[in-house]
Amino acid sequence: MIFMSVYKEKGDKKWRVEIRTKDKTGKKIRKKKTGFDTKKQAEEFEREFINKIMNSSNITFKSLYEIYFEDVELKLKVNSISTKKAYFRKYLLPFFENYYIDEIVPNDIRKFQNELIKNNLSKNTLRAIENNLKTILNFAIKYYDLPSNPMAKIEMVGSRKNKKKMLFWNLQEFNQFIEVVDDLELKFLFTLLFWTGMRIGEVLALTFKDIDLNKKKLNINKTFTRLNKTDIITAPKTESSIRKIDLTENVINLFKEYAKTFYKPVPSTRIFTKGKVGIRLNFIKYIEQAKVKKIVIHDLRHSHASLLINNKVNILAVAKRLGHEDIKMTLNTYSHLYDEENQNMINILNNL
Incomplete structure (x- = not known):
């Protein structure tokens, strides 16, 4: 049973709403709100509130957004939530905010x-916006009885992440680069990235x-990120990212040398003190000094994978060392490095 009342107190210029009901579990709910300029505004709030607690699809996109993020904030990493919210606040909410979700149609x-296209956004950004819209409407299907997802009938205008040609260094190029690095912390950091294939967030x-x-x-x-000028340490993105890997002698020896620069470090002392921006700028500077091919820091991870694959390391061992969820991810990422192996396989079969 639902008790609802929209009224004005004597002498009050603003409308009020009072609601007493039970949700689907039988829990008693009482809600009072004041400050509405018109009776219509108060009645709209009343309807929205009831539909929200009864898991009805007759709620606004804004309400769905609030419910959706209450849910995902318990499951996603802080930086992932921040990125998703940015897409909603900048693009999705300004357009869909007042739409009732059961009234959104393909048109x-x-x-x-079409509005997005007018903004000359990149194909990757368009795809990310569309994926977020599709995801929140699927959430409404699962939990708020939305009959179907109107995105299913729409052709995406964005594209999947553009696959750029993968760049990496061979051992000779890395040695040429590391030779000019005159900062011990950075020398150990770049060496660790190249010889372990770790992600920069994992290293920091x-x-x-x-x-x-x-x-x-x-x-x-764990992994490191910086959000709103705050350093944040969180669990890795996936369970497979949690791993133990063997270290080479050159990495161990360089760590011992670098560790001497700390005064009585405790187990919880972070090994690296420099920030991502400084690391990136120094990386660019040393590349110019060493006169080697220009790559980005993440390409050191690709360089490590290439080093392993070209030295005939088993693909399962490569995937495990990189923290991939399965070998399919490794094969999809580095399939081009196996072209030579495929030719070797054919040569062996032809010679049988």
Whole structure:
């Protein structure tokens, strides 16, 4: 049973709403709100509130947005949430905010796409916006009885992430580069990236307790990001990213040398103190000094994978070391490096 009342107190210029009801679980709910300029505004709030607690699809896109992020904020990493919210606040909410989700039709989405195209956004950005819209409407199907997703009838105007030609260094190029690095912290950082294939966020999150010199192993169980001028350490993106990898002698020796620059470090002391921007700018500077091919820091991860693959390391071992969820991801990313192996296979078969 629902008790609802829209009224004005004597002498009050603003409308009020009072609601007493139970949700689907039988929990009692009481809601009072004041400050509405018109009776119509108060009645719209009343309807929206009831539909929201009864999991009805007759709610506004803005309400769905609020409910959706209450849910995903418990499941996603902070930086992922920040990125998603940016797409909603900048693009999706300004257009769909006041739409009732059960009234959004393919033609509305087509109009929205046309507005996006006018902004000359990149294909990748368009795709990300469309994917977020599709995801939140699928959420409404699952939890708010939306009959179908209007995105299903729409052709995407964005494209999947453009596949650029993968760049990486061979061992000779890396040695030429590392020779000019005169900062010990950066020398160890770049060496670690090249010889382990770690992600930059994983490296920056490392503490002294993560390196086991006796077993010559490195424990990877967290990642670093910087958001709103705050350093944040979180769990890795996937469970497979949590891993222990073996370290080469050159990495261990360089770490021992670098560790001497710390005054009585404790297990929780972070190994690297420099920020991403400074690291990136120095990386560019040293590339110019070394006169090697221009790559970005993440390409050191590709360089490590290439080094392993070209030295006939088993693909399963490569995937495990890189923290990939399965070998399919490794094969999809580095399939071009296996072209020579395919030719070798054919040559062997032809000679049988």
